Each structure stands twice: as C-alpha cells, then as structure tokens.
Amino acid sequence: MIEELMPLLPVSQAALWTGFVVFMRIGGLMAVLPAFGDQPVPMRVRLLLTVMFTIVVAPSVAGKIGPIPTSVLQSAAIFLPEAMIGLFFGIFLRFFILALQIAGSIAAQSTSLSQIFGGSTGVDPQPAIGHVLVVAGTALAALSGLHVQAAAYMIHSYNMVPVGMALSPETVSMIGVGEVSRAFGLGFTLAAPFLIASLIYNVVLGVINRAMPQLMVSFVGAPAITAGGLVLLLLTAPIILAVWMTAFERFMYLPFEAWP
Template sequence: MTLALADFADLATGTLWGALLVFLRIGAMMALIPAFGEQSVPARVKLGLTVAFTLIVLPATAPHIAEPPNETTAILGLAGAEIVSGLFFGMMLRLFIMALQIAGTIAAQSTSLSQLFGGSAGADPLPAMGHVLVISGLALAALLGLHVRVAAYMLQSYDLVPIGVLPMPGIVAEAGVAEVTRCFSLGFTLAAPFVVASLLYNVTLGVINRAMPQLMVAFVGAPAITAGGLALLMISAPFLLSIWSDQFFGFMARPFGPIQ
C-alpha cells in the first residue's frame, strides 16, 4: 500500500509540475490573444479559459516535460522561460488587432471621422470606424472557430520553442520585425480604399474651388466625404474583414512562415 501511494505521489508531482509549466505559457498567451485576452473580458473568465486550454494542451506536451529540478533557481528559470515564450507568441497574434486599429484610424482620418470616438475593446479609445472594424474582426474570428485554431496554435508553439527553452534574442528580433512590418502593411492595405477616396475627394474639391472661388467648397464637401466614408465602410467592410481573417488564420496555421 505504501509503495502504491509513493508511486501515485510521484505521478501526481510530475503531472502537477507539467500542468504548471503549461499553465504559465498558456496564461501569458491568453493575456494577449485576440477576443480571449481583451481587457473587457473579466479576469475570472480568462482564468477559466486558461485552465481549459491547459487541459487541452497538457496531454500532448506531457511526454516532453522533464522531472522538476531540485534547485529553486532552475525552477524559476523554467517558469520565466515559459512566461516569456507565451508573451512572445501572444504578442504576434495581438499585432493583427493592431492592424485593424491602424486601418480604422487611417480610414477615419481620411474621411474626416477621426473626431468621432466610440467604445473600445482595449484600453485606448479608437475612432468609431476603428472600433467597428475591431469588434467586427473579433466577432468574425470567433464565428470561424477561433478557439480551435488557438488550441492548434498553442500546440505549434511547443514545436517552435520547446518547454523550458528561452526564445533566442536574434530570432525574436528578426521575427518581431517581420511581423510588425506585416502588421503595418496589412493596416495600410485595409485602409487603401478610404485613402484613395479621400485623394479623389480632395482633388475634386480643389478643381471646384479653382473654378468657383466664391463657393465655400469646404462646407459643401464636408458632409459629402463623411457620408461617402460611411457608405464606403458599409460596402467594403466584408471584403476588408475577409482579407484580414485570411491573413490572421494563415499566420496561426503557419506561424512566421509565408501565408498562402
């Protein structure tokens, strides 16, 4: 009986140690992952989601987890490495939300709607147009099975950075620069229709002002660009969100690789 209890205690210790390491990485990722990691989500919900994803990921990673070390320094080093890895992988996904925020800000500025602020899923207020794009993108991602893709992304993170291994600074810098570049490129691409419409509007306004100097074209054109911007958002939003979701899920399927 004593031997059986000792074996059970060893098994329980190994399982709890593995669960702790997985929980640390998953918890760090959950703080930044779109939809699940928004500041509007209560902390208890985040904790429950972290535990749920830990139970999903643990069986696949348990065979690769070594026995807990005896030194406190080694334990703290492993815990720190898992937290850093989780923050890194979570930040890469958060950049796609920043792309929507950039697109919304540029679009609002181009269509004279930047002064209209709405609510925000994050801490900083966004123009109303950016808020619509962010909330719509999060809703679309959730409808397309974000939870399943997030679980697969978490499992892939262990192939890229094994348990207890700190991400190499050179690789983090190179991957980070590439993904930040992709984020801004995607944001500008999504805002391109509004920038083009603003350019055509200003050119047309300049021609009218040149032909009729006595006409207050600014007062006449301001309502037109505002209404045109809202109409363009209504027409183009489905296509913009489709492009964004393809890029987002393509990255989750192949992290740091070319998106087909």
C-alpha cells in the same frame, strides 16, 4: 490503502509539473490573446480559460517537458522564460487587432470621421470606424473557431521553442520587426479604399475650387466626404473583414514563415 496509492505519487507529481509548466506559457499568451484576453473579459474568466487551455494542450506536449527539477532555482529558471515565451507568441496575435485599429484610424482620418470616438476594447479611445472593425473582427474570429486555432497555435509553439530554451535576441528582433511591418502593411492595405476615395475627393474638390473660387467648397464637401465614408464603410466592411480573416487564419496555421 496508503501503500497501494504510493506508486501513483510519481505519476501525479509528473502530471502536476507538466501542468504548471504548460500553464506558465499559456498564461503569458492568454494575457494578450484576442477575444479571450481582452480587458472586458473578467479576470476569473480568463484564469478559467487558461486552465482549460492547459488541460487541452498539456497531453500533447507532455513528452517534451523534462523531469521535475530538484531545486526552486531550477524551477524558476524554467517558469520565467516560459511566461516570456507565451507573451512573445501572444503579442503577434494581438498585432492583428492592431492592424484593424490602424485601418480604422487611417479610414477615419481620410474621411473626416476621426473626431467621432466610440467605445474601445483597449485603454485609449479610437475612432468609431476602428472600434467597429475591431469588434467585428474579434467576433468573426471567435465564430470561426478561434479556440481551436489558439490551441493548435499553442501546441505548435512548443515545436518552435521547446521547454527550457530561451529566445535569442536575434530571433526576437528579426521576428518582431517582420511582424510589426506586416501589421502596419496589413492595416494600410485594409484602409486602401478609403485612401483612394479621399484622394479622388480632394482632387475633385481642387478642380471645383479652381473653376469656382467664390464657392466655399469646404462647406459643401465636408458633408459629402462624411456621408461617402459611411457608405464606403457599409460596402467595403465585408471585404475588409474577409481579407483580415484570411491573413489571420494563415498566420494561425503557419506562423512565422521566416522562423530560423
């Protein structure tokens, strides 16, 4: 019986090698993937999810993975870059969560709500508006098929950076600067209604103070801008999340439009 199973040994070795290589890249990506890689998710669950994604992605990229190396050094020379590549691709998905945090911080600062801190999915506390947007955006992405989009994104990463190819510093710097700029631009765009409302509020408050110097406009205006900020959040949150989700899905479908 052992002799009959011997022909299957090379096949099993090739399958295990493919799984290990894919696991390294997906493991780096899963460390920062929104929803699946958040800190509240237990480590065992994240490990299981990484294995599941590996099982899904490996058959699609098996033909792009070379033969089994003959030495440990050659294996390490493949594993370490693959983990870094996965982290590279995952960070830019995390930037979309950063955009929601930036929008929440700008909105809270503009509406005098920055002192109200809520829970946080990260290490540092953030304003309650930012926490609401992050939780809502993460839930919306998960309900919209994030697992399918993430699997397609992982497969597409092998077309952009094949196995065995390292990222050049020029590519990292060019793509990194562009994506950081897009994250801050998206965050500012999402917070635009609060900035406009804050500008109008301060102009009106200045006019009232000019007309009635004896009136303590700051005491009158503080409750108004706080209540107005909450009402504005109620009205604009669906639009903000729709704009964010459109940008996120577009990136997942066609990442790095300026890829060299």
